[in-house]
Amino acid sequence: EIKDEFRGLPKYIFDDKRIRKFFAETKEKYILYGEWLIKHTVNYDPEFMNRFWIFDVYDKEEHRYLKYPEYEDMLVTEKLDYIPVILTITDPTMDILLRMVREKEHTPKSGFGADAIEGLVYKNYDFINRFGNNVYMKAVTKDFYEIHRTVMGGAGKRIDPEVYLIHKYQTPARMEKMYHKMVDDHGTLQMKHIPEFMNRVLHDLFVEDAWNMFMRDKSVKKLRFDMGTLRKVSYAMSKNWYIDKLRQRGTDGDDKEGKEEDKDSKGE
Template structure:
């Protein structure tokens, strides 16, 4: 049966805590929810009333038998479709192996949100909890629900994992996602916030220049701060999720990697870090600086994956 293309609802961008757009999201006394940020592939599904079927999506694409996000599409087709709520998009994390491994939960789905396509908003988390229980779905681990008690309280949960996440031999979590269900920005939009562990940070502190007499350009300083190994690695795993390359990537894939990463990371920076771009920057110089840094991080990752390295 030929499928009619369904408009895809992408999950909202989760903003780094401390970014200027997160100012005012949390105030003393607000009711917040702190969830574990899982290191997997963003995935979603919904019931299509017209075709009476379950439609499945990765972050950017509708999935099918061949383009299946490493088995996520097939998993959704086993769901009791008559019980999936119409008009709702079920968002979660498909634990395809990324940087952090979850040995007991590989290739399993963890629900973290529901989007109401009629009301055009993410529903109260109590509804998400009930849906997970009703459909027998894993629910993303919740570290805390209650009043907001400041930044230090939030950060006390960063690095914890309820699923036994491991980076090499160390038990660690990617970070946390924090939600204030009542907050709306000046455009009426909900906004969710993340805090990640240092190894996942996409921003780094700049060190004083070695030679003050040879100052670097604003474009180079911007790239040094925002084109981090974590940002490069994030997009590398997206290429694996999308089937652009295999998990066993290596030097042979360098051409494909650079072709894809240069463009994607540039787009990500212009979207996520636009407020930090230097005044009057030269876009050509900025793109040139980005393209010089990415291969260095990719080569680091190649070395780590080489035989004999843990």
């Protein structure tokens, strides 16, 4: 079922014999990530437009992203469009990475014909953060930053209303309150309680502060916002806070305070 046409992308994917052949031959083992290169804020050369450019391949069986040398031959064999790696570097310092971006600022055009280069994306496929995610880094050029500074930060920066509301009203104190209520209910908290915690925090947020958030807060009173996005931002903050809390309590995900309370009650 197609939920969003996204300016022709689903039709392009279904009509592209190369992509269909790739999925058929690999028995849909992989997920292809890429950029649907259509006209937006950056102008690219016409021959690159309206094409899906692959930049990552995920192995569903091994639950990991393939490294570039692992998937390059597959894409070349099927003649799929992909974004090539510029350089492979071992243990670079931050100064080296930033210098590479500064050097790109003097390049007249990008490899896809854009008048300005956004920046560089650095990938370490072996790095997994504490939340179990494989994260990348993007360093942007000075010109790109200045053009988009209202979104990225700086003087007069603009923040999405959903992000603003959650960061203002979903305070650590609120999450701490809900956490201890769950300790009272369950005694021992584990990773399996994350969904309940996220929903409790969001419910408390709406019950206690809906009027302040949507009617009285002058910063967003006249702005339109999306409830689905608001929920996602809230869930993400709650999940990260909860995982950090469990790590503070112990690596096994148990709540030590809850255990101590259980021991005391048994002793009585």
